[in-house]
Amino acid sequence: MDLIAVLADAVRAAVGPQAAVFALAAVGLNLQFGYAGLMNFGQAGFMLVGGYGMAVSVTRFGAPLWLGVLVGLLMGFVLALLLGAPTLRLRGDYLAIATIAAAEILRLLFRAEAAAPLTYGVFGVQQFAADFYAANPFGAGDYGIGRFALSGGQLWVALVGWLLVAAAVGLTALLVRSPWGRVLRAVRNDEEVVRALGKNTYLYKLQALVLGGAMAAAAGMVLALASQAITPDTYASDLSFYAFAVLLLGGLGRVLGPVVGAIIFWLLLAASDSLLRQAITGGVISDEVLSTSDVGPIRLALVGIALILFMYFRAGGLLSRRAPTPTAKATVKAEAE
Amino acid sequence: MTPSSTTGREATRSSGEELILTAQGVRRSFGGLTAVDVDEFTVRKGTITALIGPNGAGKSTFFNVLTGFDRADAGTWTLDGRDVTGLPAYRLARQGMVRTFQLTRSLADLTLVENVLLAAPGQRGEGMGGALFGRRSWRRQERSNTERARELLARFGLDRMAEQPAGVLSGGQRKLLEMARALMCEPRLLLLDEPMAGVNPRLVETLLEHVRQVRAEGTTILFVEHDMDVVVDISDDVVCMAFGTVLATGTPAEVMRDPEVIDAYLGSDEADDETARLARRGHQA
Numbered sequence: 001m002d003l004i005a006v007l008a009d010a011v012r013a014a015v016g017p018q019a020a021v022f023a024l025a026a027v028g029l030n031l032q033f034g035y036a037g038l039m040n041f042g043q044a045g046f047m048l049v050g051g052y053g054m055a056v057s058v059t060r061f062g063a064p065l066w067l068g069v070l071v072g073l074l075m076g077f078v079l080a081l082l083l084g085a086p087t088l089r090l091r092g093d094y095l096a097i098a099t100i101a102a103a104e105i106l107r108l109l110f111r112a113e114a115a116a117p118l119t120y121g122v123f124g125v126q127q128f129a130a131d132f133y134a135a136n137p138f139g140a141g142d143y144g145i146g147r148f149a150l151s152g153g154q155l156w157v158a159l160v161g162w163l164l165v166a167a168a169v170g171l172t173a174l175l176v177r178s179p180w181g182r183v184l185r186a187v188r189n190d191e192e193v194v195r196a197l198g199k200n201t202y203l204y205k206l207q208a209l210v211l212g213g214a215m216a217a218a219a220g221m222v223l224a225l226a227s228q229a230i231t232p233d234t235y236a237s238d239l240s241f242y243a244f245a246v247l248l249l250g251g252l253g254r255v256l257g258p259v260v261g262a263i264i265f266w267l268l269l270a271a272s273d274s275l276l277r278q279a280i281t282g283g284v285i286s287d288e289v290l291s292t293s294d295v296g297p298i299r300l301a302l303v304g305i306a307l308i309l310f311m312y313f314r315a316g317g318l319l320s321r322r323a324p325t326p327t328a329k330a331t332v333k334a335e336a337e
Numbered sequence: 338m339t340p341s342s343t344t345g346r347e348a349t350r351s352s353g354e355e356l357i358l359t360a361q362g363v364r365r366s367f368g369g370l371t372a373v374d375v376d377e378f379t380v381r382k383g384t385i386t387a388l389i390g391p392n393g394a395g396k397s398t399f400f401n402v403l404t405g406f407d408r409a410d411a412g413t414w415t416l417d418g419r420d421v422t423g424l425p426a427y428r429l430a431r432q433g434m435v436r437t438f439q440l441t442r443s444l445a446d447l448t449l450v451e452n453v454l455l456a457a458p459g460q461r462g463e464g465m466g467g468a469l470f471g472r473r474s475w476r477r478q479e480r481s482n483t484e485r486a487r488e489l490l491a492r493f494g495l496d497r498m499a500e501q502p503a504g505v506l507s508g509g510q511r512k513l514l515e516m517a518r519a520l521m522c523e524p525r526l527l528l529l530d531e532p533m534a535g536v537n538p539r540l541v542e543t544l545l546e547h548v549r550q551v552r553a554e555g556t557t558i559l560f561v562e563h564d565m566d567v568v569v570d571i572s573d574d575v576v577c578m579a580f581g582t583v584l585a586t587g588t589p590a591e592v593m594r595d596p597e598v599i600d601a602y603l604g605s606d607e608a609d610d611e612t613a614r615l616a617r618r619g620h621q622a
C-alpha cells in the first residue's frame with residue numbers, strides 16, 4: 001500500500017476548496033448555534049441561494065461576477081429574515097423545523113421543471129465562473145511538492161475560500177468578544193433572563209441568523225466556483241449536517257472550531273477514502289466484501305464513528321477547554337452497566 | 338412597632354404620596370382558572386412593599402404580567418405615572434422595572450462578572466455596529482462597568498468567584514447573583530420573586546440589610562416572600578393576595594391582623610404554624 005498517496009490525498013483535501021467551503025458554512029453555523037443557540041438545520045438552503053444567486057445573475061442576466069456575488073449574499077440575507085422573523089419569537093424548535101423544511105423545499109423548487117427557465121432545472125448550469133478563473137494569478141500548472149500538489153485553478157479557489165474563512169473568523173472573533181457577543185452567549189443560556197435585563201433578544205437572534213446565513217451563502221458560492229458548475233442536488237440536506245459535524249468536531253462556540261473541524265473532517269474523509277480504495281484494488285479487502293462503489297458511504301460512516309468518539313472523549317470538540325469531567329465519565333459508565 | 342407610628346405612616350399614605358407603580362383591573366386566566374384578578378394595586382415610591390399570599394395565590398403570575406413576561410387579559414398599569422401596559426419585557430426593564438425569577442436562572446456558561454456586566458444599561462458595544470466600530474469607546478465603558486460589577490459581587494460576597502462560570506454556584510448563591518445582576522440595571526423599581534428562598538439562613542440577615550440599602554439608594558422594592566418574620570422585619574407596606582385577588586393592603590401590622598388574611602392562610606395547605614405565627618404577629622403589632 002502506498003501510504004504517501006493516502007497522506008497526499010488527505011492533505012490535499014484538508015487544504016483544498018472543499019474544506020474551505022465547509023469551514024465557512026460552519027463558521028456561520030457557529031455564530032448561530034455555537035453562540036446564540038439557534039438550531040439552523042438548513043445551512044444547505046442558505047448555500048443554495050448563495051450559489052444560485054450568483055450563477056443565475058451571471059448566466060441569465062449577464063451580470064458581472066461581483067454583482068452576482070452581491071445578489072447571492074442578499075439572497076442569504078433575505079432567506080434568513082424570512083425564516084427568522086416569524087419563528088424567532090417562538091420556541092427554538094420552530095426555527096429548526098422551518099430551516100430544515102425550507103432547505104429541502106428550495107432544492108426541490110430549483111430542480112423543478114417549471115422553474116427551469118430561471119434555474120436550469122436538474123442539470124444546473126456551468127459557465128458562470130469564467131471571470132473568476134480569468135483572475136487566477138496562478139495559471140494552469142500544478143503547485144506543491146511531488147504528490148502534495150493542487151492545480152493552479154484549485155489553488156486559486158482554495159486561496160479565495162480560505163481568505164473568506166479568515167475574514168469570517170476574524171469578524172466572529174471581534175463580535176463574540178464584545179458586549180454584543182456577551183448578549184448572544186447569554187441568550188443561548190437563558191433568553192428570558194436576558195430580556196429581563198432589558199435586551200431585545202429577538203433582534204440579537206435575528207442578527208446572528210442573518211450574519212451566519214450570509215456566511216453560508218458565501219460558502220455556497222465558493223462551492224459553485226470550485227466545481228465550475230451548480231446543480232440543485234449539490235445542496236442536499238447532507239450539507240447542513242456536515243456543517244454540524246464539522247462544528248462539533250472542531251468545538252462548539254470556539255472561534256477557530258469550524259476551521260479545525262473542517263480540516264479534520266476532510267482529513268478523515270479523504271484518508272479513509274484513499275485507504276479503502278487502495279485496499280480494494282490491491283486485493284487486501286476482497287471484492288466480495290466491499291466494492292469501490294461502497295467506499296463513499298463507508299467513509300462517511302467512519303467520520304460518524306470519529307464524531308461519536310469525539311463526543312465521548314472530548315465532548316466540546318477538539319478545541320474545547322474542558323476535558324470530560326470524572327463525573328461525566330462515571331455517569332456514562334454507570335449507564336452502560 | 339407602636340400604634341402611633343402605624344397611624345403616622347397611614348397618614349402619609351393617604352396624603353397622596355407619589356406612586357411608582359399603579360395597576361387597575363389586571364386580569365389573567367388560564368383556561369377556567371383566574372390566576373390574577375386585581376382591581377387596584379399600588380406601590381409607593383421609595384418603599385419596600387411585600388406581596389404575600391398562600392401558594393398559588395397568583396403572585397408570580399401578577400409579576401409576570403406586570404413585567405411583560407405574560408400577557409394580561411385585561412387591565413392597565415403605570416410606572417412612574419407613565420402608562421406601560423403591555424410593553425415588552427425588555428422595554429419595561431429599560432424603563433427601570435427590573436425583576437428576578439422565583440426559580441433562579443443564572444447564565445451558567447458566563448462567569449459571574451459577565452453575568453453582572455451583561456446587565457449594565459446603555460452599553461455602547463451592545464449593538465453590532467458599536468461592537469465593531471466603536472471598540473475604543475466600549476472598552477473604556479467596559480472598564481468602568483467591570484469595576485462596578487465587581488463592587489456589586491463583593492457586596493453579595495461573591496467576589497472571590499468572580500471569574501468562575503455561574504454554573505458552579507449553589508442555589509442560594511445564584512439568588513444573590515441574580516440580585517447583583519438586577520441591581521446592575523440601576524432599576525427604579527425592583528421586583529424580587531422570593532429572593533430569600535434557598536439562601537443560606539446565615540446570609541438572610543445580610544441580604545435584608547442589602548435590600549434596605551438598596552431602598553436607601555432610592556430604588557423601590559416589591560418582593561414576594563413567604564417568611565412572615567422577614568416581611569414584618571423589612572417591609573413598609575404589605576399586600577396580601579389570595580385566589581388572584583388582593584385581600585388586604587396596609588402596614589405589616591394591619592395586614593397580619595386582618596381576619597381575611599388569617600383565613601386565607603388557614604384555608605391554604607400551608608403549615609398551620611405559619612398561620613399561628615401570623616396571628617401572633619398580628620397581636621404583637
Ligand SMILES: Nc1ncnc2c1ncn2[C@@H]1O[C@H](COP(=O)(O)OP(=O)(O)OP(=O)(O)O)[C@@H](O)[C@H]1O
Pocket residue numbers: 367370372390391392393394395396397398399439
Ligand atoms: N402557565 C400557566 N398555565 C396554567 N396555569 C398556571 C400557569 N401559571 C400559573 N398557573 C396557575 O395560576 C395560579 C397562580 O400561580 P402563581 O405561580 O402565580 O402563584 P404564586 O402565588 O406565585 O404561588 P407560589 O407562592 O407557590 O409561588 C396557580 O393555580 C397556578 O397553577
Ligand SMILES: [Mg+2]
Pocket residue numbers: 396397398439530
Ligand atoms: Mg410564585
